[in-house]
Amino acid sequence: MSESSRADVQIRVEGLYKLFGAKAKTTMARVHAGESKTEILAATGHTLGLRDINLDIRRGEIFVIMGLSGSGKSTLIRHFNRLIDPTEGRILIEGTDVMKLPPKQLREFRRHKMSMVFQRFGLLPHRNVQDNVAFGLRVQGVKRQQREEEARRWLKDVGLDGYEEQFPSQLSGGQQQRVGLARALCTNADILLMDEAFSALDPLIRSEMQDQLIELQARLQKTIIFITHDLDEALRLGDRIAILRDGALVQVGEPRDILLEPADNYVESFVRDVNRARALTVDAVMKPPRYRITAHSIDEALAQMRTLKSDWGYQVSDSGAYQGILNRNRLEAAQQSGGDQTPLDQLLESVPGISGKVALEEVLPKTLNTEYALPVVDEQGELQGEVSRREVSRILSRQQQDPEAAPEH
Amino acid sequence: MSWLTEMPQMSRADMLTLRQTLDGAYRTFSRQYGDSIEAFFNPLLQFLIGFERLLLTTPWWLVLGVITALVYAASRSWKLSLGVVVALMLIGWFGMWEDTMRTMSIIMVCTLLAIAMGIPIGILMAASDRARSVITPVLDVMQTMPAFVYLIPVVMLLGIGRIPGVIAVVIYAIPPVIRLTNLGIRLVDKEVLEAATAYGVSPLQRLLGVQLPLAMPNIMAGINQTIMMALAMVVIASMIGVQGLGQPVLRSITNQYFTLGLLNGLAIVVLAIIFDRVSQAYARRAQRHMGVRDS
Numbered sequence: 162m163s164e165s166s167r168a169d170v171q172i173r174v175e176g177l178y179k180l181f182g183a184k185a186k187t188t189m190a191r192v193h194a195g196e197s198k199t200e201i202l203a204a205t206g207h208t209l210g211l212r213d214i215n216l217d218i219r220r221g222e223i224f225v226i227m228g229l230s231g232s233g234k235s236t237l238i239r240h241f242n243r244l245i246d247p248t249e250g251r252i253l254i255e256g257t258d259v260m261k262l263p264p265k266q267l268r269e270f271r272r273h274k275m276s277m278v279f280q281r282f283g284l285l286p287h288r289n290v291q292d293n294v295a296f297g298l299r300v301q302g303v304k305r306q307q308r309e310e311e312a313r314r315w316l317k318d319v320g321l322d323g324y325e326e327q328f329p330s331q332l333s334g335g336q337q338q339r340v341g342l343a344r345a346l347c348t349n350a351d352i353l354l355m356d357e358a359f360s361a362l363d364p365l366i367r368s369e370m371q372d373q374l375i376e377l378q379a380r381l382q383k384t385i386i387f388i389t390h391d392l393d394e395a396l397r398l399g400d401r402i403a404i405l406r407d408g409a410l411v412q413v414g415e416p417r418d419i420l421l422e423p424a425d426n427y428v429e430s431f432v433r434d435v436n437r438a439r440a441l442t443v444d445a446v447m448k449p450p451r452y453r454i455t456a457h458s459i460d461e462a463l464a465q466m467r468t469l470k471s472d473w474g475y476q477v478s479d480s481g482a483y484q485g486i487l488n489r490n491r492l493e494a495a496q497q498s499g500g501d502q503t504p505l506d507q508l509l510e511s512v513p514g515i516s517g518k519v520a521l522e523e524v525l526p527k528t529l530n531t532e533y534a535l536p537v538v539d540e541q542g543e544l545q546g547e548v549s550r551r552e553v554s555r556i557l558s559r560q561q562q563d564p565e566a567a568p569e570h
Numbered sequence: 571m572s573w574l575t576e577m578p579q580m581s582r583a584d585m586l587t588l589r590q591t592l593d594g595a596y597r598t599f600s601r602q603y604g605d606s607i608e609a610f611f612n613p614l615l616q617f618l619i620g621f622e623r624l625l626l627t628t629p630w631w632l633v634l635g636v637i638t639a640l641v642y643a644a645s646r647s648w649k650l651s652l653g654v655v656v657a658l659m660l661i662g663w664f665g666m667w668e669d670t671m672r673t674m675s676i677i678m679v680c681t682l683l684a685i686a687m688g689i690p691i692g693i694l695m696a697a698s699d700r701a702r703s704v705i706t707p708v709l710d711v712m713q714t715m716p717a718f719v720y721l722i723p724v725v726m727l728l729g730i731g732r733i734p735g736v737i738a739v740v741i742y743a744i745p746p747v748i749r750l751t752n753l754g755i756r757l758v759d760k761e762v763l764e765a766a767t768a769y770g771v772s773p774l775q776r777l778l779g780v781q782l783p784l785a786m787p788n789i790m791a792g793i794n795q796t797i798m799m800a801l802a803m804v805v806i807a808s809m810i811g812v813q814g815l816g817q818p819v820l821r822s823i824t825n826q827y828f829t830l831g832l833l834n835g836l837a838i839v840v841l842a843i844i845f846d847r848v849s850q851a852y853a854r855r856a857q858r859h860m861g862v863r864d865s
Contacts, residue, residue: 242768271770283765286860287783297769299779328859348769 169220171384177214177250179236182207185248198407210236212409223378223385225399227392233408234388238356241386242275243267272301276345280357282337284329290340291325297348315343335366355387371397392431396440404428417445437557438525444517446556447537447546453477456505459492475536475544476509483536483544485509514538517545521553528553600727611733618679618732625671634658645851657840666837673804673814674841680736680800684744685793692751709745717742717806725810735812743800750792754785787860790853797845804838
């Protein structure tokens with residue numbers, strides 16, 4: 162967690178336990194004694210929902226909590242706005258202990274600080290789309306005209322312009338969830354809780370909704386806590402991912418950490434079936450560029466290659482911009498034909514730089530088509546790293562091998 | 571050893587004392603409080619009389635017009651409205667208009683009372699499991715106890731007349747609306763409730779904005795049942811002096827007037843059908859968006 166202390170932590174979960182049952186408080190002793198979920202259930206009939214959850218969630222990130230059914234993920238997300246009260250532990254949101262809020266402040270907190278999207282939408286069937294979207298504002302007591310204006314604006318944002326007067330039962334699942342999303346955005350809360358929001362939708366609509374969420378998030382910069390059982394969805398949306406198993410956290414990290422450094426066999430078994438070429442971005446697998454050349458003449462370039470012990474290198478301008486690839490054979494050929502003064506520009510092989518943001522899948526053909534490691538450049542055109550064919554094939558093929566065999570970073 | 575062959579039984583003398591004590595106590599109670607209880611119900615009695623008089627003194631075609639307008643407003647169906655006009659005209663033709671109006675007036679008042687008391691009780695029952703465990707057996711008794719049995723103390727207390735009739739009808743007819751209000755609220759989609767909570771509704775906002783509207787199909791079914799049960803009580807209520815279609819039926823039983831009994835019975839059936847169809851059509855129209863809730 163040392164990493165997160167640097168960033169702006171908005172939500173902090175400390176030592177959260179949830180035990181379901183009539184005598185939860187007294188049974189907690191067994192939990193602290195380290196008894197397992199099954200032991201406790203057999204001995205007392207209490208179900209251990211969550212065990213010692215500690216999390217820091219940063220402002221403006223999409224934090225995905227992932228787990229199979231029964232892992233406690235839906236229980237966990239319901240603690241943030243106290244739809245469920247914990248047996249032990251604290252949740253601090255911007256320093257406020259949510260557990261200590263009296264009923265009235267809790268309502269205010271729910272009205273303004275957080276909103277939630279539900280798996281099965283949770284829309285009011287007797288209200289039309291516009292009233293559903295404006296629900297949060299209505300609860301706050303906002304005047305009709307103002308809340309309807311807001312509702313229409315958000316409906317337009319989620320692409321449901323013109324559906325104001327329809328009723329939820331008249332919409333498809335995807336459209337209903339867009340209404341759910343618009344309702345959540347309409348209150349202008351900083352924190353968005355999404356409980357398996359896209360799980361009830363069919364795959365095509367789901368990926369459309371994911372795109373829309375990413376698009377909206379780029380603009381709105383909310384703190385989003387997203388629950389899912391689908392690792393592909395987690396990898397696609399998450400800035401960071403927490404993996405939950407039997408109510409305990411197994412691993413918290415960025416998508417690449419989860420994919421490339423699974424904490425245990427459980428995570429590993431999850432990750433095994435993921436299409437890495439699609440899930441990983443170039444950023445996640447690139448290495449620092451080995452052969453960087455900043456030459457102004459053929460001689461200079463050849464000299465630098467000799468020090469680097471390489472037959473080729475990335476030519477970088479004085480301002481740091483990537484220019485192209487220089488090859489020793491070509492330079493020497495130019496030198497022998499007497500073109501010592503030929504500008505280096507004309508001898509460059511133009512291998513276009515690739516962006517670090519794209520999925521590995523997209524650059525795969527390019528890595529196979531060239532003998533060089535592909536240069537990775539940022540938006541300013543500066544050289545950031547390189548992706549070699551060998552490295553790519555190593556990462557993609559490691560899926561079949563024992564993860565321990567692969568060298569750690 | 572007589573208990574082996576015969577069921578042990580309390581002695582006749584004991585039984586007599588028990589009856590006399592209870593009867594005496596109740597009689598004293600009714601003598602002491604009868605007047606004040608009657609005074610308590612007086613506004614209701616005045617309202618009943620007034621409403622009945624209004625229906626009887628207004629020209630028949632105006633009443634018929636208003637009823638038809640109400641039926642149309644509730645159901646938006648010309649067919650149903652026309653059927654109601656024909657049925658009521660027939661009732662008038664066979665000379666039962668006044669009795670029908672009397673019955674209608676008492677049924678409407680009883681139903682309104684049952685709804686006004688039943689829905690809050692149902693809400694209470696849905697809100698608390700303890701309330702439910704207390705109220706459910708009471709409702710069971712109300713529905714199974716023969717109406718005559720609870721008529722006795724009511725008549726002892728208030729004499730015969732409209733008020734005891736109303737009390738008897740309401741006791742008999744109120745359980746469905748209570749039960750179905752409770753059921754309806756308990757069946758409200760948990761996720762919709764959670765969503766409302768997550769957006770910070772107050773308990774009152776939750777009740778009025780979410781629970782009651784979503785429970786409405788069940789509550790309407792309860793109201794419909796309540797109306798039907800109130801109509802079923804008309805004949806029994808006539809035994810304690812409630813005027814209306816029940817009295818001719820009662821006369822027909824004692825005097826074996828088959829045709830008179832049949833006609834008045836049919837009039838009750840017609841009223842029941844009108845109330846049933848209209849309330850159901852209204853419920854369907856009010857909930858046309860609530861039926862399909864697939865994903």
